[in-house]
Amino acid sequence: MARGHVETRPLRRPWTRRRAPARRSPAAHPARDVTSLALLAPLAQPRAIADQSALRVAGPAAARIGELWDFLLVTGGVVSAVTIGLLLYALFRRRRADELPPEADRPADPRGERANDESGGRGRAGEGRPASERAGARWMVLAGIAVPAVVLTVVLVLTLRTLAAVVAPADAIASETPRPGEHVIEVTGRQFWWEVRYLDADAGRVFETANELRIPVGRPVILRLRSIDVIHSFWVPGLQGKMDLVPGRTNVLRIEADRPGVWRGQCAEFCGVQHAKMAMVVVAEPPERYERWAAGQRRPAPTPADPAADADRRAFLASGCVYCHAVRGTPAGGDLGPDLTHVASRLTLAAGVLPNRPGNLYGWIADPQAHKPGSRMPALPLAPDQLHAIARYLGTLR
Numbered sequence: 001m002a003r004g005h006v007e008t009r010p011l012r013r014p015w016t017r018r019r020a021p022a023r024r025s026p027a028a029h030p031a032r033d034v035t036s037l038a039l040l041a042p043l044a045q046p047r048a049i050a051d052q053s054a055l056r057v058a059g060p061a062a063a064r065i066g067e068l069w070d071f072l073l074v075t076g077g078v079v080s081a082v083t084i085g086l087l088l089y090a091l092f093r094r095r096r097a098d099e100l101p102p103e104a105d106r107p108a109d110p111r112g113e114r115a116n117d118e119s120g121g122r123g124r125a126g127e128g129r130p131a132s133e134r135a136g137a138r139w140m141v142l143a144g145i146a147v148p149a150v151v152l153t154v155v156l157v158l159t160l161r162t163l164a165a166v167v168a169p170a171d172a173i174a175s176e177t178p179r180p181g182e183h184v185i186e187v188t189g190r191q192f193w194w195e196v197r198y199l200d201a202d203a204g205r206v207f208e209t210a211n212e213l214r215i216p217v218g219r220p221v222i223l224r225l226r227s228i229d230v231i232h233s234f235w236v237p238g239l240q241g242k243m244d245l246v247p248g249r250t251n252v253l254r255i256e257a258d259r260p261g262v263w264r265g266q267c268a269e270f271c272g273v274q275h276a277k278m279a280m281v282v283v284a285e286p287p288e289r290y291e292r293w294a295a296g297q298r299r300p301a302p303t304p305a306d307p308a309a310d311a312d313r314r315a316f317l318a319s320g321c322v323y324c325h326a327v328r329g330t331p332a333g334g335d336l337g338p339d340l341t342h343v344a345s346r347l348t349l350a351a352g353v354l355p356n357r358p359g360n361l362y363g364w365i366a367d368p369q370a371h372k373p374g375s376r377m378p379a380l381p382l383a384p385d386q387l388h389a390i391a392r393y394l395g396t397l398r
């Protein structure tokens with residue numbers, strides 16, 4: 001089902017989005033009803049890969065944040081409604097007083113009396129107001145202090161409680177080598193992609209991918225978040241709150257999905273020219289499927305027996321690609337770009353920019369700067385048959 005959402009659409013300006021809902025049938029995207037509300041449409045992401053809504057949550061952390069959001073929405077709504085109501089009431093009252101006929105108003109006008117009265121008209125002006133009105137004003141001032149104080153205190157307490165429930169446990173912070181049964185993934189922010197390493201107590205079982213996290217459903221997963229260049233921020237709204245990736249330190253976040261699915265995430269801290277195209281996907285699968293996938297990822301790339309396929313492999317190894325990319329099981333060991341050992345098994349290319357299809361792989365290799373101007377991958381001058389051979393080879397790396 002998740003793959004059904006894999007598609008790119010050209011980025012459209014919010015004001016040109018209006019016609020979009022008419023084109024897709026609601027039956028095709030039953031889960032999309034919330035974002036198709038006209039009110040939310042300008043806020044909704046252009047649908048690229050998967051769900052990136054903070055309102056449709058999956059997992060305990062996102063659920064707690066969702067509850068806090070609901071509370072803040074209702075509280076904010078009530079406070080706004082009461083404030084607007086009082087404002088309208090005040091406007092209405094003022095107009096009633098002004099509407100008094102001038103002849104009835106003039107003798108009672110305090111300014112008129114003060115002008116003739118040497119002993120001072122101020123006291124009399126106050127006396128002119130009914131006692132009930134003065135008591136009402138005092139009450140309003142007190143309530144105007146007390147009510148916001150109470151509301152803000154409650155919001156603060158609930159926010160701190162949510163924060164406490166959402167952060168990773170203190171003992172998770174030290175564990176670079178996971179304990180048995182513990183899932184720890186190291187996510188390193190790079191301009192402009194995510195390096196993803198699945199840690200293991202047994203160093204031989206560690207493997208690396210990019211721009212995609214796979215997690216087993218119903219198991220907490222600890223993320224060790226790091227950066228090697230500038231500050232990035234990890235944010236998968238459907239699963240967790242934001243957490244920065246700061247050079248020189250490791251931040252820890254715990255995510256968990258309570259059902260299978262694909263969630264889209266996005267770097268949430270401006271990190272340079274292609275920040276907007278630094279997305280990722282999180283795929284949650286039943287544990288046994290996850291284990292099967294992980295076992296596949298641990299395997300190095302095979303050496304093809306077929307001579308033609310092996311020629312493609314050698315074309316790749318003879319190219320400049322190997323200075324930046326690693327393919328385990330081959331001499332290619334660069335680490336300036338994503339590990340390509342199983343690149344064909346990913347849902348997207350170049351951090352969510354392109355759905356991973358053979359045509360897009362060709363297009364990316366031929367001219368990465370056309371898809372992601374300013375990306376750290378240059379367009380290498382490749383002869384057409386070289387390009388084909390390399391793309392064919394990468395296409396076999398499932």
Ligand code: HEC
Binds near residue numbers: 343351394
């Ligand atoms: C100077 C280093 C460098 C060279 C040389 C280079 N790449 Fe890259 N490559 C990168 C970087 C950095 C990225 C990540 C780009 C991004 O997403 O912003 C990347 C991304 C990719 C991706 C997408 C991987 C993914 O998981 O999304 C593929 C495929 C790829 N490169 C293939 C190649 C091939 C094939 C060659 C040789 C023709 C090559 N690269 C040469 C640095 C390089």
Ligand SMILES: [Cu+2]
Binds near residue numbers: 270278
């Ligand atoms: Cu960024």
